[in-house]
Amino acid sequence: MSFLELSGLSKTYPGVTALADIGFSVGRGRVHGLMGENGAGKSTLIRILSGDTVADAGEIRIDGAVQRYGSARDAFGAGVVVVHQELQLVPDLSVAENLRLGRFPARGGIVDFKALFAEVGKALDEIGIAVDPRAKVATLSIGERQMVEIAKAVMIDARVIALDEPTSSLSSRESEILFRLIGRLRDAGKVILYVSHRLEEIFRLCDGCTVLRDGKLAAHHETMEGVTRERIVAEMVGREIADIWTWRPRTAGATRLSVDGLQGSRVPQPQSFTAQAGEILGFFGLVGAGRSELMRLVFGADPASGGAVRIDGQPLEELSPRQAIRDGLVLCPEDRKADGIIQGRSVGDNIAIAARRHHSPFGILQPRREATTADRFIETLRIRTPSRRQDIVNLSGGNQQKVILARWLAEPDVKVLIVDEPTRGIDVGAKAEIYEILYALAEKGLAIVVVSSELPEIMGICDRILVMCERRIVAEFDRPSFSEAALLAAALPDSEAPLTSMVS
Amino acid sequence: MTATVKRLLLGEQGLLILFVLAFAVVSATVPNFLTERNMLGLLQSVVTIGIVSCTMMLCLASRDFDLSVGSIVAFAGMVAVMVSNSSGSIPLGIGAALAAGAAVGFVNGVVIARLHINALITTLATMQIVRGLALIASDGRAVGINDPGFYALSLSRFLGIPAPVWIMALLFALFAFVLNRTVFGRNTLAIGGNPEASRLSGVDVDWGRIWIFALQGLVCAIAGILLASRITSGQPNAATGLELSVISACVLGGVSLAGGRATMSGVIVGVLILGIAENVMNLLNIQAFYQYVVRGLILLAAVLLDTVRSRASGRR
Numbered sequence: 001m002s003f004l005e006l007s008g009l010s011k012t013y014p015g016v017t018a019l020a021d022i023g024f025s026v027g028r029g030r031v032h033g034l035m036g037e038n039g040a041g042k043s044t045l046i047r048i049l050s051g052d053t054v055a056d057a058g059e060i061r062i063d064g065a066v067q068r069y070g071s072a073r074d075a076f077g078a079g080v081v082v083v084h085q086e087l088q089l090v091p092d093l094s095v096a097e098n099l100r101l102g103r104f105p106a107r108g109g110i111v112d113f114k115a116l117f118a119e120v121g122k123a124l125d126e127i128g129i130a131v132d133p134r135a136k137v138a139t140l141s142i143g144e145r146q147m148v149e150i151a152k153a154v155m156i157d158a159r160v161i162a163l164d165e166p167t168s169s170l171s172s173r174e175s176e177i178l179f180r181l182i183g184r185l186r187d188a189g190k191v192i193l194y195v196s197h198r199l200e201e202i203f204r205l206c207d208g209c210t211v212l213r214d215g216k217l218a219a220h221h222e223t224m225e226g227v228t229r230e231r232i233v234a235e236m237v238g239r240e241i242a243d244i245w246t247w248r249p250r251t252a253g254a255t256r257l258s259v260d261g262l263q264g265s266r267v268p269q270p271q272s273f274t275a276q277a278g279e280i281l282g283f284f285g286l287v288g289a290g291r292s293e294l295m296r297l298v299f300g301a302d303p304a305s306g307g308a309v310r311i312d313g314q315p316l317e318e319l320s321p322r323q324a325i326r327d328g329l330v331l332c333p334e335d336r337k338a339d340g341i342i343q344g345r346s347v348g349d350n351i352a353i354a355a356r357r358h359h360s361p362f363g364i365l366q367p368r369r370e371a372t373t374a375d376r377f378i379e380t381l382r383i384r385t386p387s388r389r390q391d392i393v394n395l396s397g398g399n400q401q402k403v404i405l406a407r408w409l410a411e412p413d414v415k416v417l418i419v420d421e422p423t424r425g426i427d428v429g430a431k432a433e434i435y436e437i438l439y440a441l442a443e444k445g446l447a448i449v450v451v452s453s454e455l456p457e458i459m460g461i462c463d464r465i466l467v468m469c470e471r472r473i474v475a476e477f478d479r480p481s482f483s484e485a486a487l488l489a490a491a492l493p494d495s496e497a498p499l500t501s502m503v504s
Numbered sequence: 505m506t507a508t509v510k511r512l513l514l515g516e517q518g519l520l521i522l523f524v525l526a527f528a529v530v531s532a533t534v535p536n537f538l539t540e541r542n543m544l545g546l547l548q549s550v551v552t553i554g555i556v557s558c559t560m561m562l563c564l565a566s567r568d569f570d571l572s573v574g575s576i577v578a579f580a581g582m583v584a585v586m587v588s589n590s591s592g593s594i595p596l597g598i599g600a601a602l603a604a605g606a607a608v609g610f611v612n613g614v615v616i617a618r619l620h621i622n623a624l625i626t627t628l629a630t631m632q633i634v635r636g637l638a639l640i641a642s643d644g645r646a647v648g649i650n651d652p653g654f655y656a657l658s659l660s661r662f663l664g665i666p667a668p669v670w671i672m673a674l675l676f677a678l679f680a681f682v683l684n685r686t687v688f689g690r691n692t693l694a695i696g697g698n699p700e701a702s703r704l705s706g707v708d709v710d711w712g713r714i715w716i717f718a719l720q721g722l723v724c725a726i727a728g729i730l731l732a733s734r735i736t737s738g739q740p741n742a743a744t745g746l747e748l749s750v751i752s753a754c755v756l757g758g759v760s761l762a763g764g765r766a767t768m769s770g771v772i773v774g775v776l777i778l779g780i781a782e783n784v785m786n787l788l789n790i791q792a793f794y795q796y797v798v799r800g801l802i803l804l805a806a807v808l809l810d811t812v813r814s815r816a817s818g819r820r
Binding site for chain 2: 299301321322325326331333338339340341342343344345349352353354356357360363364365367407
């Protein structure tokens with residue numbers, strides 16, 4: 001019996017058909033996967049469901065009733081809640097206040113905090129989320145914030161809950177809690193729409209799934225019976241992808257990057273490591289292990305309290321992004337939206353921002369040269385954009401990542417490239433393209449440092465892996481000794497029981 | 505038909521089209537509007553706002569804010585007059601005024617960028633400090649200009665057009681170039697678009713902001729000198745409320761208060777719209793009190809147009 005029915009949903013933006021005639025339905029008490037490459041239309045569909053945008057045509061029915069809504073409030077009213085990838089919490093308020101925002105228990109306009117904390121604490125216990133309702137959201141990890149966001153949906157008693165890449169920033173333990181929670185919501189008769197790139201999660205959680213491609217319905221599976229991984233990947237990309245890693249042996253050259261006893265406020269103990277020319281060095285660890293923090297120290301993005309960074313044996317004069325870039329050390333940050341892209345500026349501008357200092361005599365730009373460079377990268381990196389003039393916010397995550405790579409490739413002499421979570425929130429097809437770019441750069445003699453939380457990815461593309469745990473480098477693995485079990489065991493703090501769930 | 509109109513108005517050039525339409529309507533209906541005399545008067549009336557808008561545009565584009573411009577204009581005018589009078593040298597007076605303006609702007613920039621104090625608060629403070637200095641220096645009274653050479657600054661004409669208008673036009677051209685064709689200009693927009701990403705891309709964000717404020721101070725001083733020359737004295741109370749008119753003109757011209765978006769042509773149109781509105785109301789003998797209301801309404805309408813336009817183009 002269908003509960004959520006979508007029919008004929010279409011949405012066009014200037015120059016782009018984001019969704020064309022999408023229709024499918026999901027019954028109560030089912031977890032339904034929504035898959036597709038970035039740009040396939042998942043985000044648009046989610047935005048229509050959340051009331052963030054209005055479809056040009058088509059309708060949404062819930063329990064047989066046509067829903068017409070034009071705002072998030074209307075969607076709430078209809079019992080539809082979307083838990084977005086970008087969390088929507090007020091950082092300076094407590095967890096409890098966030099969960100009851102707009103619906104505080106109050107007497108005569110005065111908030112009854114005692115009741116608020118008690119009530120929210122009880123609800124969180126029931127849901128199984130171990131977060132202090134009094135804690136300020138700003139003090140929580142990204143993983144904990146995500147759980148709070150999901151708790152928010154549960155607490156307003158939503159009938160349809162859409163989760164947009166919910167595990168992208170969760171540790172494996174937190175993911176487990178989420179999966180159990182989803183199971184309970186299914187048993188309670190909710191409709192769960194589950195958007196994820198992680199196939200293993202789809203197979204583990206979902207009762208059925210829908211695949212979108214280029215804004216069209218590529219496939220709809222009522223059940224997952226007989227559906228294979230390969231089939232879904234093929235439906236997503238429209239072609240078969242056998243091995244997306246395609247790792248091949250390379251010869252490592254001289255030491256390009258050497259980090260000596262580097263430490264800072266978020267990496268309290270001195271850390272050292274080296275990376276060779278032509279090598280792809282991986283940093284694995286659980287969320288919060290300190291990998292991104294260490295990379296930000298190397299790049300000079302955060303102030304270091306001690307230690308040195310050498311490139312080709314030469315120590316950097318000072319640890320700052322400007323100096324690092326001048327000496328050929330660059331970073332593609334983990335949080336593309338906050339630290340990577342420059343919103344409101346064009347693709348061309350985003351590419352040129354760093355390298356233009358080399359070819360702008362007296363600070364005067366050479367627009368033609370910048371245009372040629374931008375067009376060259378749009379072509380060689382296969383950046384999908386109508387033109388270099390397009391505002392970068394309109395590009396999908398994978399294409400934004402390529403723009404940031406292009407920003408660094410436009411530098412004349414990059415020696416060390418650090419990429420933090422290079423494929424987070426990026427679809428299969430674009431992932432393979434990004435790996436190819438990294439291989440090509442390594443073959444050119446760059447030292448590449450890859451930070452990733454995805455075991456298959458880091459094992460697939462790296463020549464050597466360093467594992468971090470509790471803000472220290474704790475283990476090193478060469479390619480022949482890679483194993484999921486060993487890497488995970490090294491990444492887990494002693495107190496934490498080993499998990500088998502990540503070894504799918 | 506309506507679809508075409510909609511597309512034109514909501515397009516990139518929507519404001520310009522509205523401006524041309526409004527200009528045509530006003531020319532046809534308001535007596536004495538489209539005369540050489542009135543046009544020159546109109547241009548002269550927007551010189552101060554126009555000049556200061558050039559750097560306010562940069563300031564807003566980098567996600568900053570400057571409320572101290574009116575005070576700097578008055579202060580610099582005062583310095584120019586007093587130093588010229590006491591030293592007998594107009595160039596010395598002008599040099600001192602430019603230095604004073606740039607110094608105030610530089611202090612603004614350092615406090616905001618280096619000490620990380622909110623731009624609104626910082627410039628609110630300097631706005632009062634600098635106004636106070638102007639009042640103290642002059643003992644609260646207007647200071648007359650001794651050397652008639654000083655008047656000549658604003659009276660001299662080239663091709664029949666007064667010098668201040670030429671200076672404004674030059675600055676418009678200069679800052680259009682700075683914004684679009686220099687690393688400094690593009691970095692300014694990048695800083696406004698995403699300061700952290702800009703820093704991680706190697707842009708010197710702190711110095712960029714300091715330079716913007718220093719330039720703002722310098723340009724305010726130019727406006728202040730011309731204003732003093734036109735009103736033949738240094739007035740400690742000159743240019744009060746200028747900051748709001750200038751920010752209005754920029755916002756009218758499509759500069760985003762969230763940073764990252766600005767065009768010089770838009771700002772010029774914004775300045776002219778404000779100027780024409782005031783001019784027409786004067787020609788029609790509308791009481792000055794009503795002019796405030798009209799200016800506010802124009803600003804609201806322009807911001808609404810901008811929002812509608814952003815939504816129509818699907819920007820987030």
